[in-house]
Amino acid sequence: MPRNANKIPLIRRPWFAFLSSMRFAVALLCVLAVASVIGTVLQQNQPPQNYVVKFGPFWAEMFRALGLFDVYASWWFVLIMLFLVLSTGLCLWRNIPPFVREMRSFRLNATAKSLAHMRHNTQIEGLRPALAARYLTVNGFRVKSQTRQDGSVLLAAKKGTANKWGYILAHSALIVICTGGLIDSNLLLKLGMLGGKIVPDQHAVFARDFQPESTLGTGNPSFRANAEIVEGQTADVAFVNADKGLLLQQLPFAIELKKFHIDFYDTGMPKDFASDLRITDKVTGEQHETTIRVNHPLTYKGLTVYQASYGDGGSDLQFRTWNLGGTGAAVPMKAVSQRQYPLDLGDTGRYRLEFGELRVYNVENVEATDDKDTRSVRQGKKFQNVGPTITFKLRDGAGQAREYVNYLLPLLREGNLFFATGERDHANAPYRWLMIPADAQGKPDGFMALRATLLNPEARAAVIDKTVAAVGEDKRPQFKLAVENLLAQFVRGGFREIDRHIQTTVPAAEQQKTGELMYQILVGTMHTLLDDALVRHKLPPMPAGEAKSTFVLNSLDAYTGLTGFSSPVLMQLTGYKQVNMSGLQISKSPGAGLVYLGSLLLVLGTVFMFYVREKRAWLLFDGGSARFAMSSSRSERDLRREFPEHVEKLGILARDMGEKT
Numbered sequence: 001m002p003r004n005a006n007k008i009p010l011i012r013r014p015w016f017a018f019l020s021s022m023r024f025a026v027a028l029l030c031v032l033a034v035a036s037v038i039g040t041v042l043q044q045n046q047p048p049q050n051y052v053v054k055f056g057p058f059w060a061e062m063f064r065a066l067g068l069f070d071v072y073a074s075w076w077f078v079l080i081m082l083f084l085v086l087s088t089g090l091c092l093w094r095n096i097p098p099f100v101r102e103m104r105s106f107r108l109n110a111t112a113k114s115l116a117h118m119r120h121n122t123q124i125e126g127l128r129p130a131l132a133a134r135y136l137t138v139n140g141f142r143v144k145s146q147t148r149q150d151g152s153v154l155l156a157a158k159k160g161t162a163n164k165w166g167y168i169l170a171h172s173a174l175i176v177i178c179t180g181g182l183i184d185s186n187l188l189l190k191l192g193m194l195g196g197k198i199v200p201d202q203h204a205v206f207a208r209d210f211q212p213e214s215t216l217g218t219g220n221p222s223f224r225a226n227a228e229i230v231e232g233q234t235a236d237v238a239f240v241n242a243d244k245g246l247l248l249q250q251l252p253f254a255i256e257l258k259k260f261h262i263d264f265y266d267t268g269m270p271k272d273f274a275s276d277l278r279i280t281d282k283v284t285g286e287q288h289e290t291t292i293r294v295n296h297p298l299t300y301k302g303l304t305v306y307q308a309s310y311g312d313g314g315s316d317l318q319f320r321t322w323n324l325g326g327t328g329a330a331v332p333m334k335a336v337s338q339r340q341y342p343l344d345l346g347d348t349g350r351y352r353l354e355f356g357e358l359r360v361y362n363v364e365n366v367e368a369t370d371d372k373d374t375r376s377v378r379q380g381k382k383f384q385n386v387g388p389t390i391t392f393k394l395r396d397g398a399g400q401a402r403e404y405v406n407y408l409l410p411l412l413r414e415g416n417l418f419f420a421t422g423e424r425d426h427a428n429a430p431y432r433w434l435m436i437p438a439d440a441q442g443k444p445d446g447f448m449a450l451r452a453t454l455l456n457p458e459a460r461a462a463v464i465d466k467t468v469a470a471v472g473e474d475k476r477p478q479f480k481l482a483v484e485n486l487l488a489q490f491v492r493g494g495f496r497e498i499d500r501h502i503q504t505t506v507p508a509a510e511q512q513k514t515g516e517l518m519y520q521i522l523v524g525t526m527h528t529l530l531d532d533a534l535v536r537h538k539l540p541p542m543p544a545g546e547a548k549s550t551f552v553l554n555s556l557d558a559y560t561g562l563t564g565f566s567s568p569v570l571m572q573l574t575g576y577k578q579v580n581m582s583g584l585q586i587s588k589s590p591g592a593g594l595v596y597l598g599s600l601l602l603v604l605g606t607v608f609m610f611y612v613r614e615k616r617a618w619l620l621f622d623g624g625s626a627r628f629a630m631s632s633s634r635s636e637r638d639l640r641r642e643f644p645e646h647v648e649k650l651g652i653l654a655r656d657m658g659e660k661t
Contacts, residue, residue, distance in 0.1 A: 016090060016094075019083075019086060019087050019090050020087060020090035020091040020093075020094050021087075021091075022091070024087050025084065025087045025088060025091065025174075028080055028083055028084045028087065029084070031080055032077070032080055032081070032084070035071050035077055035080075036071075038068055038071055039071035039072055042063075042068055042069070042071075044069060044070055044071065044072070045069065045070055045224060045226065045241050045585075046069065046241075047241070048060070048064070048241070048244065051063065051064070051069060053427055056428075064244070069241075070241065072181070072184075072185060073185045073186045073190070073224075075190065077185070078182065078185050078187055078190075081178040081181050081182055081185070082178075082182065084174065084178050085174075085175050085178045085179060085182070088171050088174045088175050088178075089175055091171060092168065092171050092172065092175075095167070096168060099164040099167065099168065102161070102164060103161040103162070103164050106142075106144040106156035106157075106158060107156055107158075107616065107618075108144065108146045108154060108156050110154065110156065110618050110620070110629075112152075112620055112622065112627055115618055115620055115627050115629040116627065116629075118629040118630070118631055119631075120629060120630045120631065120639060120640075120643040121627060121628065121629035121630075122627075122628055122629075122647050123625055123626070123627055123628075124619075124625065124626045124627075124628050124647065124650050124651055124654055125624060125625045125626075125654060126624065126625075126654040126655065126657065127619070127621070127625075127626045127650055127651075127653065127654040127657075128621075128654075128657060129145060129153045129155055129619070129621050129626075131653055131654075131657060132155055132619050132621075132626065132650065132653075133145065133155055135649065135650060135653060136155070136157040136617060136619075139646075140159045141157035141158060141159045141615075141617060142157065142158055142159060143155055143156070143157045144156050144157075150622075151622075152620060152621060152622040153620075153621040154618065154619070154620050154621075155617075155618065155619040155620075155621075156616070156617075156618055157616065157617040157618070157619075158614070158615070158616045158617075159614075159615055160612050160613045160614040160615055161614050162608060162612050163608055163609065163612045163613065163614040163633070163634075164608075164614075165605070165608045165612075166604075166605045166606065166607070166608030166609030166610070166612065167605070167609065168605070169601045169602070169604050169605030169608060170601070170602055170605030170606065170609065171605075172598075172601055172605075173598045173599070173600075173601035173602035173605055174598070174602075175598075176594050176595075176597055176598035176601060177594070177595050177598030177599065177602070178598075179591070179594055179598075180591030180592065180593070180594030180595040180597075180598060181591060181595065182591070183221070183222060183590055183591030183594065184222045184589045184590070184591040184592065185222075186222060186223065186224075188221060188222075189216075189220075189223070189240075189242070189247075193242065193243065197213070198213060198214070198216075198242075198247065199211075199213045199214055199245075200214060200242040200243050200244065200245030200246060200247055201214040201245050201246055201247070201248075202244055202245035202246075203245075204246065204248075207237045207248055210246075210247075210248040214245075214246075214247055214248060215247070215248045215250065216240065216247055216248065216249045216250065217250050218250050218251065218252045220249065220588065221588070221590060222588050222589060222590055222591065223240055223249055223587065223588050224240070224585065224586075224587045224588075224589075225238030225239055225240045225249040225585070225586050225587070226238060226239055226240075226241070226308070226583065226584070226585055226586070227239065227255070227583075227584045227586060228311070228313075228581050228582070228583050228584075229255060229256075229257040229581065229582050229584065230257065230313035230314060230579060230580070230581050231257050231258070231259060231260055231313060231579055231580050231581070231582075232256075232257070232258075233256070233257060234254050234255065234256040234257075234280075235251075235254070235255050236250070236251050236253070236254040236255070236282065237249060237250055237251060238251060238584075238586045249586075251303070251586065252281070252282055252283070252301050252303070253279050253280060253281050253282055253300065253301060253303075254279070254280045254282065255277055255278075255279060255305070255584070256277065256278040256279075256280070257275055257276070257277060257582050258276040258277065258278055258289075259275075259276040260273070260274075260275050260276075260310060260580035260581070260582045261273065261274045261275075261276070262274075262310060262580075264361055264363070266363070266383045267363060267383050268361065268362065268363025268383065268385070270310075272293060272294070273293065273294065273307065273310050274291050274292065274293035274294075274307060275291065275292055275293075275307055275582040275584070276289070276290075276291050277289065277290055277291070277292060277298070277305070279298070279300055281301070288300065292305060292306070292307045292584075293307050294307050302588060302590070303586055303587065303588050304586070304587050304588075304589070305584055305585075305586050306584065306585040306586075306587070307582070307583075307584065308583045308584060308585040309582075309583030310580065310581065310582055310583060311357060311580075311581045311583065312337050312338060312357040312358045312359070312578075312579070312580070312581060313338075313579040313580050313581030314336050314337055314338045314339065314579050314581075315336065315337045315358045315576050315577060315578045315579045316334070316336060316576060316577040316579070317334065317335045317336065317337060317355070317358065317390060317573065317575075317576050318332065318333070318334055318573070318574045318575035318576065319332070319333040319334075319335065319571050319572060319573055319574060320332060320333070320571075320572045320574050321333050321569055321570065321571045321572075322448060322569065322570040322572075323345055323348065323568070323569055324562070324565070324567070324568055324569060324570055325345065325347070325348040325568055327451075327452035327455045327456055328452075330445075330448070330572075333571070335353070335355055336355070337355045337356065337357060337358045337390065338355060338356070338357070339355055340352055340353065340354045340355070341353045341355075343394075343569065345568055345569060348568045349396060349397060349568065350397055351394055351395060351396055351397070351568070351569075352394075352395045353392055353393075353394060354392060354393040354394075354395060354401070355390065355391075355392045356390070356391035356392055356393070357390075357391060358388060358389075358390050358576060358578065359388060359389050359390075359391075360388045360576075360578055361385055361388075362385065362386050362387060362388070362389055362407075363383050363384065363385050363386070364383070364384060364386050364411075365383055386407065386409065386411055387407060387408050387409035388407075388408040388409075388573065388576060389405055389406065389407050389408070389573075390405070390406055390408075390573050390576075391403065391404065391405045391406075392404055392406075392571075394567055394569070402423060402424065402425055402566055402567065403423070403424050403425075403426070403427065404421060404422060404423050404567065404571075405421070405422040405431065406420075406421045406422075406571060406572065406573050407419065407420045407421075407573070408573045408574070408575075408576070410438040410442060411435075413435065416437060416438075416550060416554060417437070417438035417442065418435040418436060418437055418438065418554070418558075419435075419436045419437075419438060419444045419572060420433055420434070420435055420436075421433070421434045421436075421570070421571075421572075422434075423565065423566060423567065432564075433561075434558070434561045434562060434565055435554075435557070435558060435561065436448075436558045436562075437551055437554035437555055437558060439539070439542070439551065440540065440542060440547070441539075441540065444572060445537070445539055446530075446533075446534065446539060446542070446551065446555075447555050447558055447559075449533040449534060449536065449537035449539055450526075450529060450530050450533045450555055450559075451559060451562070452533070452537070453529055453532060453533035453536060453537075454487070454490075454491060454529060454533075454559070455491060459529075459532065459533075459536065460487055460491075460529070462532065463525065463528050463529045463532050464480060464483050464484055464487065464525070465480075466528050466532075467483055467524065467525045467528050468480045468483065482521070483521060483525060486498070486518055486521060486522055486525075487522075487525065489501050490522060490556075490559070492563070493560075493563050494556070494559050494560025494561075494562075494563045495556065495557075495560045496560060496563070496564075497563075498515075498518060498522075499515070502514055502515050502518070522556070523549075523552060523553070523556070526552045526555070526556060527544075527548070527549075527552055530542065530548070530551075530552060530555070613632060613633075613634060613638065614632065614633045614634070615630065615631070615632045615639065615642075616630065616631050616632070617629070617630045617646070618630075628646070628647065628650060630642075630643050630646070
């Protein structure tokens with residue numbers, strides 16, 4: 001017995017059958033489809049801190065470990081593609097030889113019995129082989145004849161056997177597409193990181209800080225990197241997110257951002273943003289100027305530059321700042337967004353200002369109202385740009401920081417203008433708003449003058465004397481003491497302090513009446529204090545009337561809010577010079593051509609499978625009659641219509657031939 005007689009063929013082994021099975025391939029395709037949905041919904045290749053802000057530290061780390069922030073280059077996605085290539089390749093290896101044999105075969109082994117058992121068969125009298133062969137050829141069949149030993153003649157015909165190419169092309173398309181995906185999946189980069197030759201840097205900030213093991217040369221076969229370029233500046237490197245760090249990717253050309261353009265919809269959403277670029281080849285010095293925008297990238301030297309994002313590139317800012325620990329005048333301050341500055345407030349302490357992004361365009365619905373019932377029935381919306389904002393953090397000596405946002409222009413609220421500053425303890429908390437009323441000149445100076453006068457004991461005493469002078473002499477001492485206590489309470493904590501005093505010292509039955517009386521005294525005194533404050537700070541007087549009364553009431557609310565304001569300094573943005581930054585994504589994808597080729601093969605395979613119908617016909621001539629039979633692999637309904645037509649036409653040919661003879 002031969003040595004390998006009992007050896008099981010490879011294609012019949014269980015593991016081969018499993019890997020090459022359609023169920024296994026379909027399961028892999030389903031997983032890839034789900035992963036592709038995740039990669040589409042979840043923004044990919046963003047800076048790690050963006051994901052921490054969006055999902056929190058725990059889930060950001062969990063999603064990072066699963067590779068969801070770079071799905072198409074994650075180890076499990078690459079592994080699935082490798083198995084899909086293997087499965088599809090084995091499937092083709094198993095099925096192509098029999099498919100080729102089937103396409104070449106005319107099935108000349110058909111017998112009279114087998115033809116008689118076919119669903120579509122009949123007996124035709126008087127038909128001759130030569131005439132039948134010409135008829136089948138005219139109708140698109142390829143015909144082959146065979147004369148058998150018993151004298152019978154078999155005509156075997158076929159058309160549409162190229163249908164099998166649909167299966168081959170479709171499966172080949174999966175292999176080609178997955179191969180292209182593997183080439184663009186940073187597989188070599190991951191292998192280099194696994195072997196320790198490539199080490200992502202977790203601390204470097206500038207390009208000069210990256211070590212050689214964290215730098216990728218221009219010969220890197222594939223990558224997807226990000227670069228942020230400020231107007232007027234040039235970059236010849238980009239940054240690749242890798243694991244928990246970054247890699248520096250050298251580019252074969254330098255990119256200069258000449259100008260950044262952005263347009264907005266009325267809702268405040270960006271309508272279009274574009275970058276005017278100058279590309280300079282590092283080798284030849286050749287320059288090329290172009291404009292890229294969303295969905296209109298630039299391809300140069302095998303690299304594609306996409307317009308991905310935009311932001312503040314470090315704008316010049318002007319502020320007026322008030323030290324809330326004192327009553328001094330505002331101090332001008334200049335800064336640059338996206339920078340940090342030390343802030344020394346003397347006895348109040350030392351802090352660090354960390355400026356964030358300047359947003360020039362901020363749209364709000366000016367029809368919005370605080371009344372829920374009104375808002376629920378209001379159908380119209382009126383969007384309006386309310387002007388620039390600047391965000392910043394104030395970090396104390398212990399490292400604790402609070403975040404702030406400040407509007408350049410006053411906001412219109414219930415018919416009055418307010419300078420708004422928002423404060424919150426962390427990024428996920430809502431802002432608590434400090435609303436400072438604008439004076440007749442549209443500035444916060446009137447309120448700040450009132451506050452400084454209120455905090456000045458001498459000025460406050462003079463105002464109290466003016467207020468008490470309007471009361472009879474017999475009541476002045478008692479009234480003066482009441483006003484002094486009332487102002488002292490308000491200075492300490494605003495309305496909240498007065499409410500606390502009433503609730504702790506006044507019987508419950510008298511609290512409402514006492515509160516109304518103290519409110520009237522406070523408002524009347526504040527009118528006098530405002531007049532004195534405007535004179536002291538050399539500001540235009542405010543005539544008596546509804547506008548003045550409203551300003552006083554809003555100032556009382558603003559002062560109360562200021563007593564709960566955590567910042568030791570109040571900053572008001574007064575001007576800026578905008579500098580834009582363009583976020584570019586630069587990719588090198590040599591596998592893209594294979595993906596396009598695979599897509600073409602997939603289309604061709606679909607056309608062959610669904611629009612090319614395989615049909616076979618046999619005519620067995622024995623004596624004076626012929627057994628005619630037809631079969632089809634997938635177009636049974638068409639065959640039920642076509643078979644009677646062929647029978648009728650062949651019968652006519654047979655009768656015509658009989659009449660001629």
